[in-house]
Amino acid sequence: MGEGRENPLENLAELTIPLLLPTVRGQPARPQKMENAQTVVNQDLEYICHKLEKEFAALPGKNILITGGGGFLGYYLIQSLLRWNRTAGGQGVQVTVYDNYVRGLPQWLSSLSGNPNLKLVKHDITGPLPEDIDDFHYIIHAASIASPMYYRKYPIETMDANVNGLRTLLEYCCRQKESDRPVEGFLFYSTSEIYGDPTPENIPTPETYRGNVSCTGPRACYDESKRYGETLCVNFARQHDLPIHIARPFNNYGPGLKITDRRVIPDFVRDILDGRDIVMHSDGSPTRTFCYIADAIVGYFKILIRGHRGEAYNIGVESPEISIADFAGKLVATAGELFGYQGKVVKKASSDADYLVDNPNRRCPLIGKAREELGYDPSISLEEGIRRSLIWYRDNREAEEA
Numbered sequence: 001m002g003e004g005r006e007n008p009l010e011n012l013a014e015l016t017i018p019l020l021l022p023t024v025r026g027q028p029a030r031p032q033k034m035e036n037a038q039t040v041v042n043q044d045l046e047y048i049c050h051k052l053e054k055e056f057a058a059l060p061g062k063n064i065l066i067t068g069g070g071g072f073l074g075y076y077l078i079q080s081l082l083r084w085n086r087t088a089g090g091q092g093v094q095v096t097v098y099d100n101y102v103r104g105l106p107q108w109l110s111s112l113s114g115n116p117n118l119k120l121v122k123h124d125i126t127g128p129l130p131e132d133i134d135d136f137h138y139i140i141h142a143a144s145i146a147s148p149m150y151y152r153k154y155p156i157e158t159m160d161a162n163v164n165g166l167r168t169l170l171e172y173c174c175r176q177k178e179s180d181r182p183v184e185g186f187l188f189y190s191t192s193e194i195y196g197d198p199t200p201e202n203i204p205t206p207e208t209y210r211g212n213v214s215c216t217g218p219r220a221c222y223d224e225s226k227r228y229g230e231t232l233c234v235n236f237a238r239q240h241d242l243p244i245h246i247a248r249p250f251n252n253y254g255p256g257l258k259i260t261d262r263r264v265i266p267d268f269v270r271d272i273l274d275g276r277d278i279v280m281h282s283d284g285s286p287t288r289t290f291c292y293i294a295d296a297i298v299g300y301f302k303i304l305i306r307g308h309r310g311e312a313y314n315i316g317v318e319s320p321e322i323s324i325a326d327f328a329g330k331l332v333a334t335a336g337e338l339f340g341y342q343g344k345v346v347k348k349a350s351s352d353a354d355y356l357v358d359n360p361n362r363r364c365p366l367i368g369k370a371r372e373e374l375g376y377d378p379s380i381s382l383e384e385g386i387r388r389s390l391i392w393y394r395d396n397r398e399a400e401e402a
């Protein structure tokens with residue numbers, strides 16, 4: 001896109017955008033007027049709460065700890081619980097967030113701080129737990145740097161959060177059990193990266209695949225600490241009979257993933273919103289399946305509340321598996337429809353020599369286990385997810401560089 005061209009995004013507020021509500025598979029979608037980020041978020045929260053009616057019904061009066069709640073996944077994990085509190089009536093869920101804000105204190109989280117059902121605690125999970133720690137019924141351990149650019153910058157901190165921080169929380173679960181205040185559910189966020197670069201016959205990838213991972217490469221701080229984290233979870237679950245579960249997310253995207261995160265989708269969107277061509281730092285051939293965040297959040301809560309002890313679940317979508325180049329093309333096309341964007345995709349090597357080292361060529365999950373055991377049923381299409389994301393980013397184009 002040439003310099004000095006008028007940025008057509010400014011006109012978005014005046015547009016009426018036909019958008020399909022995310023619906024349960026098989027039901028007709030209702031055309032909606034979609035005007036801004038808040039509308040997107042409200043509809044997503046409604047969708048999440050609707051799909052989790054049974055699971056959330058188990059939560060009145062419960063105390064939930066979310067570590068790393070200031071991050072991308074925290075955005076909807078926290079807001080969906082608070083939303084459910086508002087609509088369910090009666091006794092709500094009490095949510096506590098521990099976060100050291102190494103990636104910044106997001107404005108959306110500080111703006112929720114007056115909510116009586118939310119307690120924000122600045123805490124680094126690699127240290128001892130606070131002495132006045134509450135009795136938690138559920139724990140979601142999401143504290144870990146997840147963006148490759150940042151975990152390569154802070155590799156030891158990343159390992160510590162996934163190993164030492166996790167261990168501290170698992171030991172808390174043991175103590176709570178001994179003192180007759182047992183934790184009822186624990187979710188550890190692992191990653192699809194534990195599979196490394198799967199061999200072709202292991203794609204799509206089932207939970208039973210053992211992986212093809214470097215233990216010393218630039219991504220190893222992340223992949224290997226998640227692998228050891230899973231081993232810790234499985235053995236604490238078995239040895240102490242604890243309700244510990246593991247999620248393996250496959251490429252989530254959407255609202256909450258801040259534009260400065262340095263993962264590939266926000267990088268592309270930043271180019272679009274700044275009115276320039278999309279810069280792709282690879283040849284565009286690696287393929288992924290991209291799971292819209294609202295569907296993924298439903299999966300995570302289902303694992304937390306219904307998952308089998310000591311077991312891991314892939315959470316993502318099985319199709320479409322598309323190349324990064326095709327994904328960028330879809331972003332360009334949708335931004336063209338929404339905002340009149342006229343840029344194109346250009347290739348340029350990254351200045352970071354490790355950018356592509358150990359980057360998997362293909363990533364695509366099998367999700368039959370979560371479907372069958374948990375009733376996980378993602379239904380938001382890629383086109384709709386991209387559309388919703390772009391509208392959200394249009395109103396969230398500024399974020400701290402952290």
Ligand SMILES: NC(=O)c1ccc[n+]([C@@H]2O[C@H](COP(=O)([O-])OP(=O)(O)OC[C@H]3O[C@@H](n4cnc5c(N)ncnc54)[C@H](O)[C@@H]3O)[C@@H](O)[C@H]2O)c1
Binds near residue numbers: 143190250
């Ligand atoms: N988003 C995805 O697609 C995806 C994919 C695979 C795995 N995961 C995993 O899910 C979890 C959450 O991912 P995300 O995308 O929200 O990450 P994120 O980087 O957006 O957020 C992580 C949060 O953890 C906090 N944090 C980091 N180290 C901490 C520490 N030592 N103590 C306390 N807080 C700390 C950060 O401040 C941040 O708020 C991570 O464990 C990540 O590895 C996410």
